[in-house]
Structure formats: structure tokens, C-alpha cells
Amino acid sequence: MTGGGPTTGTGSRTARPAGRHGLLVELPDAEHTAAFHAEVLRRRAAGSLPPVTDVVPGARTVLLDGVPDPQALARGVADWEVPPVTDDTGDVLEIPVRYDGPDLADVAALWGVGPDEVGALHGFHTFRVAFCGFAPGFGYLTGLPPHLHVPRRSTPRTRVPAGAVALAGPYSAVYPRATPGGWQLIGTMSDPRPLWDPARKPPALLMPGTRVRFVTADDDGTESTTADGTRAEAGA
Template sequence: MRLRRCGPDAVLVELESLAEVAAARTALAAANLPGLVDLVPAARTVLASFTPGSPGPRLVPGVLERADLTAPPEVTAGEVVLPVVYGGPDLDLVASTAGLSVEDTIALHAGATYTVAFCGFAPGFAYLTGLPDPLCQPRLDTPRTRVPAGSVGVAGEFTGIYPRSSPGGWRLLARLADDVDPLFDATRNPAALLSPGDRVRFEARP
């Protein structure tokens, strides 16, 4: 673990794994640090930002020294069930690469419970961990110039949903059902439907 100051009012915690990121974020959130404004997890870091002049940044090292970063955090977040329609353009490719039938690929993806590790790339885009090993596959060799909003894909150890139309290279398995709330709505509080720590399940629809 390495700590880096980001200006006078923020600390970047560099860690070795997604599990350590989750444990560090949980420990910092539970510490009631004075002036804490936000905790922003990423693949191998957590950024803790504070109000100007707060003593919070000086207390971060002590909190993390006392925390067990090897222990998975207790789950206190809610569970979000997202209805999806399988049949994405890369479903056959993912099934073939995994050595599975299309039906078994769908069952494997929909049968897992995922956790939001962090958000990024686009507002509302959540990187979900918990992807079964056979579905952990590389990005496409040639990214698409346009991925439709609501597309559900896999890339590496993650699965995720494109909140809006954008370029992208994830292998696409499905799309969100039409009646699902927007993944990001700036007029809503919170604006993002999925937040770090949330549990997510996909529900297959015809």
C-alpha cells in the first residue's frame, strides 16, 4: 500500500487488488473522518477527498494501518436486479470461447451475483466483479465505433452496462430491458443507479 497526497485536501491510496480497494474504502467510510467529502474507488486505488482545512487527510494512514485489508468487507449495500434480454452480437463468440452452449452461457452470466467495484469511463458505467471464470474474456480486437445504450458486455474480469451510446470494445451479451430505470440521470438523487459496493443480479427475459 502507498499513500500519495493529492493537493492539500485529498489522499490517493494505491493498493494491490480489487479486494484491497474494497476493504480500504469500507474502512475509510466507517471511520467517520472529519470533513470527508467523497471516496472514489478505482481498479487499484481509492481517492479520499476532504473539505479544505480538514484534519482528515492526516488521519487516513492510521485508519488504514489498523484495517485488515485482507478481509472482505461486510456487505451492507442493497441489491439491484436488472432485467436483460440476451442475444447480443457477441453472445456466440463468448459461448464459443468459453466452450459452452449459448444457453449455458446465458445461465452462467445470469446466475452470478456481482458487486460494483468502481464506476468510470462514462457517467453511470459500473465495473462489476464476480464474473464466472469461463466468461472472463478479452476485449474485441477491434472496438466498435458505437455501442448502443443499455448493452451488457464482458471484458477481462468485469461485466458492465453501457449507460449511453459510445465507442467500446467489450463483448456484448445482452441489453437492458426497456422498462429499466436509466443508469444515469443527472436530475435524480443519486444520479447513478449503481454505486460501489452494490450487489447486482441480471434477470433473463425472453
């Protein structure tokens, strides 16, 4: 629940207390949200941020929880210089995929290519986990250029299998478990690592800020081929 404290804003972000110890920062778009989230993590690691127990990014928001004085932090956030996020820094998590999804032909038609070209186009881009939601371990990955955005299915499926690689709007995703869903299914993850494992720290394989590349897996799933034709071990 949003608290009754003052709202502090700049041209690109607005911060308002949320409850007694929360601060909700609203951003204009995914790019500003990713940049602000990265800046929060940088300042937190550097010790220049007041104590914060949780940092939760959304599509256009970042929630900071466990803040001793949300109103003071809101005023400080207004003065932050936040550099844009670059896609050429940080490790890249490779996810091998068999491009065998039931919506592959439909997506190919929307892209104006043949079904056998979808994997190369999808794997050409580097993605970043913008935020998590919907189900534990479900990461919303940005990185597709606008001309490759596709609509959700007009009729959602009652069951999407675990490991399905999917597209909807500007996002790519991998379903961590079987659930209903309305995204376009283009492939199947062929990686033995679970996307969500409560015994792992952190439990989600796809954490906000993680850079991801999808690589085309061989039939046996033991190797994969990147968009530039180089070889990589599946699950590396």
C-alpha cells in the first residue's frame, strides 16, 4: 500500500514512499527502469546506499524495501545521475534451445522469414532479464528489436510445458513450470538446470539484470550453435 508521504520526481522518475519502509520509484520505460535498477545495485554494493533489504524491479518500477527513511531516500533519488545500461558488460548466460515450438511457423510469418530462420534471428540478440513475475523463476527478457515484437496468442493455452521458450510483445521468456499461458511458443529449453530451485542461492536462474543468449541446440542437447556458428557446451 502506498504511504501518504510526499512524492519526489524528476523528468524521468518519480519516487514515493510505499508503506512504512518502502520506496516505489516509477520510471517512464524499460530502458530507464533497467538503468535505475543497475544504479541501485551499484550503490548498494559500494556502500553508498542506505540499508535496503530488498530491491524488486518491475516493468516500469523499482521497489526498495526495508528503507529506514523512505522520504529522505526519495529526495536523494531525485538527484541521482543514472547512466544508461550497456549490453556489452557482464557475463552472459547461454540457454540452449531446440526451435521446435508449435507457434514457430506463425512467428516466422510475422517476421517475414522461414521457420528455419527463427532460431538464428532469436539467437542473434543478447537479452537482459528486466524483471521476474507471473511464476517463480519466470524472467521477462528484453532485447528484441521492435520489428521482431509479436502479439500474444488470441486464445491462451490451458497448459504450456515447462521449458517452453516463448515470445510476447517486447519480451522473451522460458516457462519454469507447466502453467497456462498465452505467449507464442517457438522452442524448448534443452538445459538440465531448473529455472527455479528453492535449494539454490539465488533460487532463480534468471535474476533481474542477467544477460542471456539463446543458442540453437543439437538434437541430443549436448552441444549448441550460436548465431555466429561457434560451438558451445549446452548448459555452459
